[in-house]
Amino acid sequence: MSTNASTKAFQEAQESIPGGVNSPVRAFKSVGGTPIFISEGQGAYLTDVDGNKYIDYVQSWGPLIFGHRDESIEAAVLEAVKHGLSFGAPTEAETELAKLVVGFFDSIDKVRFVSSGTEAVMSAIRLARGFTHRDDIVKFTGCYHGHSDALLVEAGSGAVTFGNPSSPGVPADFTKHTLLAEYNNIESVKKCFADSNDIACVIIEPIAGNMGFVPADKEFLHELRKLCDANGTLLIFDEVMSGFRATINGAESITGVIPDIVTLGKVIGGGMPVGAFGARAEIMAELSPDGPVYQAGTLSGNPVAMAAGFASLSKLKQNARVMAVLEARAKRLVSGMKASAAEQGITMQTDVRGSMFGFFFNDAPVKNFKDAQKSDAEMFAKFHTGMLQKGFYFACSLYETGFISTAITDEMIEETINAAAKVFKAIKNV
Numbered sequence: 001m002s003t004n005a006s007t008k009a010f011q012e013a014q015e016s017i018p019g020g021v022n023s024p025v026r027a028f029k030s031v032g033g034t035p036i037f038i039s040e041g042q043g044a045y046l047t048d049v050d051g052n053k054y055i056d057y058v059q060s061w062g063p064l065i066f067g068h069r070d071e072s073i074e075a076a077v078l079e080a081v082k083h084g085l086s087f088g089a090p091t092e093a094e095t096e097l098a099k100l101v102v103g104f105f106d107s108i109d110k111v112r113f114v115s116s117g118t119e120a121v122m123s124a125i126r127l128a129r130g131f132t133h134r135d136d137i138v139k140f141t142g143c144y145h146g147h148s149d150a151l152l153v154e155a156g157s158g159a160v161t162f163g164n165p166s167s168p169g170v171p172a173d174f175t176k177h178t179l180l181a182e183y184n185n186i187e188s189v190k191k192c193f194a195d196s197n198d199i200a201c202v203i204i205e206p207i208a209g210n211m212g213f214v215p216a217d218k219e220f221l222h223e224l225r226k227l228c229d230a231n232g233t234l235l236i237f238d239e240v241m242s243g244f245r246a247t248i249n250g251a252e253s254i255t256g257v258i259p260d261i262v263t264l265g266k267v268i269g270g271g272m273p274v275g276a277f278g279a280r281a282e283i284m285a286e287l288s289p290d291g292p293v294y295q296a297g298t299l300s301g302n303p304v305a306m307a308a309g310f311a312s313l314s315k316l317k318q319n320a321r322v323m324a325v326l327e328a329r330a331k332r333l334v335s336g337m338k339a340s341a342a343e344q345g346i347t348m349q350t351d352v353r354g355s356m357f358g359f360f361f362n363d364a365p366v367k368n369f370k371d372a373q374k375s376d377a378e379m380f381a382k383f384h385t386g387m388l389q390k391g392f393y394f395a396c397s398l399y400e401t402g403f404i405s406t407a408i409t410d411e412m413i414e415e416t417i418n419a420a421a422k423v424f425k426a427i428k429n430v
């Protein structure tokens with residue numbers, strides 16, 4: 001498989017874009033080799049600039065649950081652009097998508113759209129601080145909530161991949177209100193509440209996808225809810241990644257824990273830039289222009305992005321059983337890969353929630369970021385490279401998550417498992 005054109009494109013990109021990429025994790029730094037440059041996506045497939053085809057298990061880091069160039073989403077976008085790209089004024093498209101999002105979540109009465117997950121989380125934190133008149137926040141090591149200053153502390157995703165969890169350029173003053181706890185460890189959260197009586201919110205990925213794939217224990221989330229209630233602290237579920245990927249009704253529907261604020265992104269834009277945050281009416285009433293908490297955005301609620309998101313979520317609503325089908329495929333994939341690895345004496349930890357899946361090359365179950373960091377990063381890099389060379393595109397970091405789209409068939413899953421068996425065999429026979 002030649003990747004000469006990608007190599008050339010990467011060299012050229014590095015002359016005008018830092019690292020040659022517009023988001024660090026894309027640089028393949030943690031798996032080695034040259035990032036492949038994509039020329040197009042179609043259904044389950046990506047095609048790179050050398051003409052190589054790959055079955056795509058990343059789907060733009062989650063948004064494309066219906067695969068590339070889904071007909072209904074593409075038609076909605078093409079129709080929307082005929083009426084203009086952006087107005088900076090309210091449109092009915094925003095109301096239509098808002099009503100759809102609200103209908104999926106018991107915890108959400110109203111929702112505000114923004115243009116990224118980072119914006120959604122940054123705004124949700126400000127709203128929580130404004131609503132509670134408190135300054136401190138609690139986050140969990142290994143959880144990633146976008147790159148706003150106060151949250152880029154012991155973050156996951158790209159921040160960890162580069163081993164610099166707390167980024168330079170973030171003044172200590174900007175993170176002194178950020179308290180850290182350990183995922184799935186309620187005692188560590190109790191310590192935060194012992195250290196501060198000024199905690200506005202606890203923010204968590206209830207189904208974490210940025211330290212690798214680590215769903216929170218249900219009991220832990222229930223304890224977290226009780227702790228927040230006892231202290232007048234808001235609980236924020238950051239579902240930018242897990243929203244409409246683990247389930248269509250939010251983590252609340254599978255854990256029984258109702259958050260105060262939910263942040264969303266990815267799938268709700270159908271591949272276009274959309275983030276959102278929602279909560280019950282009394283909390284959202286604090287948000288400008290109704291209330292004093294300021295938040296704004298030139299392209300927030302962009303009508304073309306709204307059309308893509310509406311088509312994406314409408315299709316999910318009309319096909320509610322789709323998540324069960326995707327989950328069955330995800331389970332088949334990880335169990336097949338795990339069995340193939342075991343034949344070569346390689347141990348994998350795997351987990352699935354809906355269309356999300358993850359795996360660690362690790363001898364013990366992964367319950368938090370410290371456990372995840374004990375995983376075999378070298379084995380992961382060899383696996384990623386071997387699968388890429390066979391035409392299977394997995395997330396280029398062990399601190400990420402995999403996704404199944406409706407375009408990925410049972411046959412493709414079997415193809416992937418067979419390829420993994422060959423890759424594990426080759427790794428062991430080196």
Ligand code: KE4
Pocket residue numbers: 023024025026061116117118119121144145146147157158205209210238239240241242265266275400
């Ligand atoms: P964006 O600003 O990238 O749209 O969303 C930030 C964000 C917030 N919260 C969660 C739970 C997220 O997973 C993300 C973004 N996810 C990463 C993937 N791990 C985006 C990929 C990237 O950074 O290039």
